[in-house]
Amino acid sequence: MSRYEEQQAPGIGATLKEARRRLRMDIKEAEERTKIRTRYLRALEAEDWEVLPAPAYVRGFLRTYGQILGLDGEALADRYRRTQEEPATAAPPEPVLRNRHSPGGSRPPSRGGLIAAIAAAIVVLVAVRAAIGLTSGDDEPDQSKRPGKAKEAKRIKNPPKPDSKPIDIKVEPLASTRICLVGGGEALIDSQVLTAGATEKFGGESKYRLDLIGGGSVRVQAGADEQKLEPGGNASYEADSRGIEEIDFAGPDCP
Incomplete structure (x- = not known):
């Protein structure tokens, strides 16, 4: 169309x-x-x-x-x-900045004023460097000579990050199955009966919960992992970037 x-x-x-x-x-x-x-x-x-x-x-x-x-x-x-x-997602145009002049015009700063401003900036810079030199003498021990402390600080500064990579998930019923799919704390598929071939795709979340209520047959792809699930009764699964794993049944409430 x-x-x-x-x-x-x-x-x-x-x-x-x-x-x-x-x-x-x-x-x-x-x-x-x-x-x-x-x-x-x-x-x-x-x-x-x-x-x-x-x-x-x-x-x-x-x-x-x-x-x-x-x-x-x-x-x-x-x-x-x-x-x-x-x-809604289109990027707004960047604003164009233009020089504006007052109706009566504006004169550039005088050369004498510009020189005075530069001189003042130099004085401030020299004073700051002198102050840094006075406060960084030999009173404090050199942290580089204390490897134990340095390593400990490094470990605290860079803690290991949990695996929270967002993934896409695709649910393809192979037979009529009542499905609850939860992501980000909300129901993506709200306890609906999906017929064979009614594929659903979602993305943007790092972890999903899939409930097959009353059993069924579905093919699920979560990130790089793809599995065919055919439980004989109620079953729940958790999917993240590490794969798909069966967990204790979390239904029938959705989410």
């Missing part, structure tokens, strides 16, 4: 609302089928983006809601990204 056609087409919210009404589906039924809260569904239909969480969640909502309504959810998410995310 060209830019002109996109501008002439109904908005994202109007498209969702019209599709829901065409199916004679009330907002409560839509909530039950998508597992997305009513206030978020109403915000999507009203294009009230301020009510909704981060853009990554909004794209996930649009994919799920669009799929339930028989629309191209991926196209809706892509349209949201182009119309709402890209304008």
Whole structure:
């Protein structure tokens, strides 16, 4: 769809609302089928983006809601990204600085005043260097001669940093599976039933929690690690830059 056609087409919210009404589906039924809260569904239909969480969640909502309504959810998410995310992230133009002159004009500083300013700066510099020389005599021991202390200070100054590298995660159901995916303390996939092939992608977080409620079959890629998960019942997994690891079941609440 060209830019002109996109501008002439109904908005994202109007498209969702019209599709829901065409199916004679009330907002409560839509909530039950998508597992997305009513206030978020109403915000999507009203294009009230301020009510909704981060853009990554909004794209996930649009994919799920669009799929339930028989629309191209991926196209809706892509349209949201182009119309709402890209304008917000565009860099503002750098200001152009111009010399301004007063109406009556301004005369450059006199040569005598400039020389006096330079001389004053030199005097201050000499005084500062002299003060440094007076306070850095032999009263204090040379720290370079105390290797034990120096090494200890170096260790304190440069403590090891935890592994907190942000990673991308991709969840691909191989069969209908109820999934909760948590990142940054919020639900990226809010206990929704995803059908086979409904791939979801997220990024920007250093750690994720994945709950498979009632078992299921999914392929998960977290950073460089990719695994096929097929638990026989409830199961939870933790994913970070080191890989994917099974943990105690943290559900069914999401997050």
